[in-house]
Amino acid sequence: MQHFPDETDSRARVNSADTVPGVRDMLTKLISLPSISSASPEWDLSNEPVIRTLGEWLEALGFLVEVLAVPGQPGKYNLIATLGSGSGGLVLAGHTDTVPFDDKRWQSDPFTLTERDNRWYGLGTCDMKGFFPLAIDAARAFSASDLKQPLIILATADEETSMNGAKALAEAGKPKARYAVIGEPTSLKPVRMHKGIMMERLTFEGQSGHSSDPALGRNAMEGMHEALGELLALRTDWQAQYSNPNFDVQVPTLNLGCIHGGDNPNRICARCELHFDLRPLPGMSMEHLRQDILHRIQPVAERRELIMEFEPLFDGVPPFETPADAVLVQACEQLTGHTAHAVAFATEAPWLQKLGMETLVMGPGSIDQAHQPDEFIELSQLEPTVKILRGLIRQFCL
Template identity: 50%
Template sequence: MTTPTFLTMYQQLIANPSVSALDSTLNMSNRPVIDLLASWCEALGFSVEITELEAAPGKFNLLAKRGIGHGGLMLAGHTDTVPFDDSRWNFDPFQLKQHDNRLYGLGSIDMKGFFAFVLDAIKVLDEQAVTQTQPLLLLATADEETTMAGAQQIAKHADLKPARCIIGEPTDMTPVYTHKGHMSSAIRVTGRSGHSSDPERGVNAIEIMHTVIANLLQLKEQLKNKYSIEDFVIPYPTLNLGHIHGGDNANRICGCCELHIDLRPLPGLSIKELQMLLLDAVSPINRQFPNSVEVIDLHEPIPAFSSNTDNALVKLAEQVSKSKAVAVNYCTEAPFIQQLGCETIIMGPGSIEQAHQPDEFLAIEKVAPAQHMIQQIIQNSCFNNVD
């Protein structure tokens, strides 16, 4: 068996839905994508290990390896996509569409397409008859868009020790050496409902939430003023009030109100420290109204990621891309992959501006340069040089 052409791989990856969502009615298995990648990897001489996630039955990681021993380069990405609103798409999300010099499709840049780039680069190097000198690995994970359970599980792998790892999230092939973390929390206020004609007989959760929000806005300013890393476009940790719901009728005292917030910690600001700051913000309210305010993680918090800009992988990526490594505000699987002890960066085709958007696309003029850069990095890390 031989691997398909670059565009055929791209088409087949897009054609197999693999949405991950906390809503069980939208959530899908990624097994069809994993099986496709496994067949192509085996055709290129890789040994393949497929593992079901302990935290998410029906979801799978793939680890493919060619070469013996530790070290070498691992190319990593996630196989899942976000849910989509079909009414906002002008194209079929699951059919790769070439139009106006763009490749449209769900996952075209975030980030199924990366696997087509990697496998095509390996095939080209094999055709040039260069000798592989270091282990070459491909990692495909599940549930990055929700819990990052796939990356968290692979971080515990007993015998996985690559020297380098590139995570192919869409960065327009600019190397990323650091990013913020991500916490999503629910602030739940429980009051006591009753008839609105007698307010003193109840405890209004919306009124308590008003105080909670005031304290959170103070915390927002505290984070902005106390913590800063100038490498980031937004140099401070952010706190966003994203969703709120409370009460059920105008003539009832609200018995429950819930607010969902998003926090993005900088490197150096630990998840534990940020959680304590959040608890400190609501603790005076709980003293006034005992046990009225709960803080609940909506998912496992994701720590910030940072690597050394002087390491060999960053320098190679900068040389190949002709771009200085940058810091970004979004987060990836990098902090978990880094636990394997490897030099880690994020670098992949496509723009982050297209991620999670209707009519997600990759500009066709970016394909050839990205192919060349990925091939150069793989060649430098794992193959004899080509004249």
């Protein structure tokens, strides 16, 4: 854990708050600091410059700022900035990383905030660096002496890849608060549930041999063909058993994504590998799903005398749900005029829930613009976001 230098003179704090830029200048600065996270090392970058910049602004506003290195992830950091004290309070959370980009498909520099058509364009404008200046602007209206419960601004690392930043916080048991809003782009409509994400790898290894005599080998591709049938049958069973009308796609899904095997038509296939994707509904256990898969696939491998490997491609994101009658859900519905709904994309919400916080996802910008060339945030979303966040701060911190 690292701390920013302490400012002991309260008058200096007041004066330094004047140095915190406005919303546009803050976002201009954040967009100019590349913080891509990627499984490909040639793309992956540190998020430390973004974390340090946010920390300087928040400390100038009187927040106590902690910077925490993500274990095992060099160059990756989380930030916890706290104004006030108490056992409850509100977390306004977001991730500091972006996805990679194709500059040939952008009309303007992805790292330069560009205004046109009543929009701000730039990599991360909606997903989701744009949330931080608005949260900071909302916080400007309050001082520690105003608050009966703490206001916490949380910034995480690597949401777009491993979510290791949020996982590290859950393992560390911080931050502690009663409520949390994650400012992912939802067009300022509250989201109280989303599906989980599982990406799995199944491999069969047999024995190669001359194709003229099947008895000379053990065909891994034929075994995989049988396994595919079992997986699709399992999908049918799950979809008959589980359904949630809050989602556009009301059932859990299983997608057969890619398959590779063999090396020549006249050789018995010795190895075959399948990657597939699962999207479980709230209430479905990822561990139980993996056990169901093993129960159906292991007999195939044993019967065909194939060596089997089955493992996650990454740890996965659990499904998330906050009850419709939760205090935070009702507050956000009242402030926005929208009923909380479900989305297909996943967030860091499950890990904030593990910390004991009532959690909801809601922020400016549309998910339709996320991960796209010419990513943008509508200027019409800025003022309403600040107003809504100030309403939440008043309700849960004052």
